[in-house]
Amino acid sequence: MTNQPNTIETKAELLYGKKDNQIVHISEVDSGLECDCFCPACNSPLIARKGTIRTHHFAHHQGTDSQACVETALHLFAKQVLMEHKKVRLPEDQLSAEAIDHHGKKHLKTLLINAEKIEFTNVDAEVFRAGYRSDITAYPYENQNLDIEICVSHKVDLDKQEKAQRSHACMMEIDLSALEKDLSQKQIIQAVLYDAPRHWISNPLHRALEKQLQAEVEKLVFEANEEQPQKIESAPLTPKKPDNHMLLGFKVGHGYSPRYQKNFELCKLYTSRQVVSTSTRNLTCSHSGGFELEEFDLDENCIGKLEHLSFPIEVKLIMGSKLHGRKFVPVVLDLKTM
Structure with missing residues (x-):
């Protein structure tokens, strides 16, 4: 029997419902049909099951609970968290540039951009522009926007990546695919805002810095190529010290x-x-x-x-x-x- 990846599994409970056009956690509502909640995915009425044996969860009043409903609920809740809290931790990034001079020496420059926590002055959901629709568009600075994608089961596809890069959009992705199914509401909020893995899909500023690094490396290569090569004597293949x-x-x-x-x-x-x-049983060494x-x-x-x-x-x-x-x-x- 193979081990399953640590993702939201088929048996994951539905912990979020929709009430008054808001995504609410099971802990925030009354038990039973009195919760007055609907499935965020299929809009069917939900029952809040808050017994003493199983973990508290929502169940469809009619029909069957599905994995898609669980994933959609988490996706919508994550978007709601970003819109309510208006802050997020940005991904870190490692930039590098390298080139080899005429003497065969490699020149390398790297720049580590640390993760940074930022706040938004405003935030919108499902903004359509440049041929794609972003989960969240935040506005951390004047005349600057940040697209934030939420991955629960599907990562940003190649088409959206290319459109974001062509339009010079700033886009990051937060990966919630490995979250444990029984996390509390507080833990999921912490994961969305700060702790869950995240990476850049497109960042024009970082690409500009990378080009700057490449220019610096090419300058080093040019200077190295202009230098007169020194006569290099072959290094002896016998060490000076017998133990080396x-x-x-x-x-x-x-x-x-x-x-x-x-x-x-x-x-x-x-x-x-x-x-x-030294000669061996199968070889007589003569020279x-x-x-x-x-x-x-x-x-x-x-x-x-x-x-x-x-x-x-x-x-x-x-x-x-x-x-x-x-x-x-x-x-x-x-x-x-x-």
Whole structure:
């Protein structure tokens, strides 16, 4: 039996109804038909079931409760929360630009834009413009608007994304698909305003900053290309200290093995060593010389340190071991440059 994702499941209870054109929580109404509520999705009369055994919830007075009604109710309640509270936490964003000069050196610039809490001066629902209709349109600053999309079961489709980007609209999406079904009203409000995952669909200001980063990187590349290349002597492949290694490079990735029919991850470190000239049972070595490749498993914590090195370079390897199958194999836990 496979585990189901942590989303609103088919058995999720209907916790929100519509009363006097407002979305209300089950805790806010009287029990039974006296709640005077209707389904936000199909507009059928609801019964407020507030017994002592099951979690309090709404049920359709006639007909069958459905997943679509639960999702629609949460979607409408989330929109109502934004319209009533007039504030939200914006997504963070990681901007980057890179280019490689004629010498093969990569130049990189990054900018982290932290999440920010903002308030609106005004807010509208279902605003239609530029060929699409947004769930919520907020107006945090003068002459500036922010489209907010609510995802309960369906993310913003590609067509709406492209229309928002073409019209230079500022659009974000709040993802409520993983909310637990039995959260309280207060917890859902907190999730909508601040805690639920959120990301940018379109942000013209950030794209402008990204272009600025790219221009700065290209300037660095231009300056590097204008420099006269210095004569670089080949680095020796024999370390100065006998306990050190000459590090040649590393490789990190993942893939799928048709042979073993499973996914795998690759994290390897490559060093040089003098060619082994010892004969074996299957090989008689008559001549040898130079260097050969030596391969080690690599702990992922080392990747950040390796990305900033130029190869080859003399290093001291800090070794450990890890269980691979039924045996322990050596692994590089850390390294120190000389």
